[in-house]
Amino acid sequence: MPTTATTSLRRPVNRYILNQHAEETAFCWLRRQEALWRPSYRCSHLQRLDQLLDAHLEGLRVAAQAALPIVLNNLQRWKTLDEVFACTYTLLHCGAVDWSPLERVLEAQPAAAKGAAAALIWSSGPSAEDCLQRWSNSAIPALRVASASAYVALHANDSPDVHNVWLAKTLVDPASEVRACALRRIGEWRLSAQTEHLQNVFMGHDALCRFESAYAMAWLGMPQADAALLETMPLVQGSRQRRGTLLFAMTAQPAAFETWVQQAQVDSTQTRALIWSLAFRGNALALSKLLEYLRMPQYARLAGYAIGHISGMDLDEQGLWQPEHQDAELTPHFSEDDGLLMPDIERLTEWVGRYVNSMPKGASLLAGKVMRTDNARPLLQAGWQPQRWQASVLLDMEDRRRHFLSQVPSPQL
Template identity: 25%
Template sequence: MHTPGAITKRIIPRILEQHVEEAAFLWILRDSAVGAPHYQLSDLAKLDSRIEAHLDGLRIGGADAWRLCEEALKLGEAGEVFAAGVLALESKDANRLERVLETVAQFPETLRGLVSAFGWVAPQRLAGTVKSYLTSQSPLLRQIGIAACAVHRADPGQILANIIADDAAPVPLQTCALRTAGQLKRRDLIDPIKGHQQADDETVKLWAAWSSVLLGDRKRAIETLKSVACNKSPLGQRAFDLLLRAMSPTDAHLWLRSLAQFPEWQRDLVVGVGIIGDPFYVPWLIKQMSIPELSRVAGEAFSSITGVDIAYEDLDDEPPQDFEAGSTENPEDEDVAMDSDEDLPWPSPLKIVAWWDANKERFNQGVRYLSGMPISELQCKRVLTEGYQRQRKSTALELALMQAEEPLFEVRAPGWRQQSWLSE
């Protein structure tokens, strides 16, 4: 016969192991969900509640739970760094934090997990830690300190200006500071930021132009964004996403027209039409829905303009036969990229045409629309409350361009915190 104590000793470690594994795994899901086209804020909040439940189990597990988190850090994965980071930050245990930092230094790709942990923990529990990082001699610690301020939209003060003014600062630290200045609307830093638009490093150049635009200094920044956007890269996508929102509608139309002659820019053209939001393009978008490679993203652009939820309104269709996007199971296929449209519905062109014919009188050409209404601060706040994460990310940029002083809304923050902000 087993005694209760013996059973407990066998069960508890396994339960704690499950908490470590699930907290890390769910964070990986979350890392994808914050930019997904099918997650709403309410969905994110539910996912975050599941993560918090596992973190709570680890908090209760005390030293035993920490030992398991520390062991899991050897995997060198961002999810494990997130879970260990939350426990280390909340405990304010210097040795625990040092162990997490060692992992980040060894596996730089896990930094996003640690920054997410800083974003998860309540700001009042971070003050001493973040302050010590901001004043550290270590570029990595200063970068983490700046990033921690950014995710909580807390101004690090003069330190931010010092880093931006320091031409010898490492590129990761410099770009973090430049991006944060735009997110926080540090308009006092417009002039020093402007100088970095001529940097040799493409990443520095992008974030200098990106922040300049958010701070209202657009003329040269728009030209810089154009040059970066012409590169087929993640940096180029960042530039493209902001560029069309910051240009005048006339200039945006002309720029898209200049891209239309290049086949490799057709997908970007569809995305750009959704950003511009002019109903004039809807008939063209519907035609693109018949092209398998463009169909789903054209549907997303259509929804961005009209506000129609294609799946909910039963305007979707079955995927075309024999169509494969992204990576395949063929071992000879060298394309390992994920299908960025995977979670979007397949629109039915026939159903969409019928809907448009019945509703197009509600839309005025030459007006920018966002989710079915002319773009405005009120509409942006509605989409931030009700929209999907990819829409919300775009909408946060739109709102930041309208508001001179308000920080960029953080759509990656814990769901419950965002819901609290939006209810204020």
């Protein structure tokens, strides 16, 4: 992991190499973000990306002053998350410099705060902590969002008292993104003293905060959690919806889960979320249901992965795949499916039938083993990315003192 000290250069700077470091830093980080939930990535794949990214970050770190004009120019040209990441990281290693060009971009492009937060997490150390504190008091909402997002990763293992002090400030922040970040951690940090606040927020009108309060309710095992997540999961998208789907599938009562399946079946916009929920549910009924989506070309590859997610079966090793049909280009494409094999529908259907008959009665499986913490731990190093997320939730639910979920993408982010 890169150190946080700034090293003075004592030799001429190669601008071409610095420019390459800046461009590759942005590119590798963007690839890494895309890989975090990707079902075709294992831990080893992500570690390789981390190594590449670390190498380019080291180039920016040791020549931060010389690299700063390059990353600022890229930032002004593109104003994207990845350029914000590269620029923030470089600024953190430059000492006393003007941060206003970056902060103006974040004010104009609030969604780019994720890139700034990632750079704070990756850098850590005194300079990151100083920035964390300064941005937490900024009048610019995007800076407070970046600070809050980085804080929860860098301080996940702080004491409940420290967490409560941070929550007291962030839960009343004017920006809903900041409040949502805090609400999520009430659940993941298992701060049961805040349950009344969750209920009050859920009765409000802010969709994002209502979802995160429902998500936290599920972590805390509150009786209204199932209904709350059912109501709010359709209000969010992307990784937030995936998180909610994962937790709901693992914690919902059978009747509530069946309600979700019925709702999603009649809403084509929820089909992929439904497939993921079946993967995370992991029981015989989920496996049988996934067979329906094998016969839909636009969902076949994801359904094939979901079957392997539950059973631990590898389509490639078992030879249960087939080449793409000639008319495959006419099938809707989802980038999430890149790298997944097209299942051999008939042979995989037969395989699932035999497998379901051999499953322990009433069991829910992850990677072919009963969902227990002793079975989950090895997946942190060996599983596909979605399996690693699910294993982390299982482990965090078992031990409140550990926070695997904040570390699962890598020890650094």
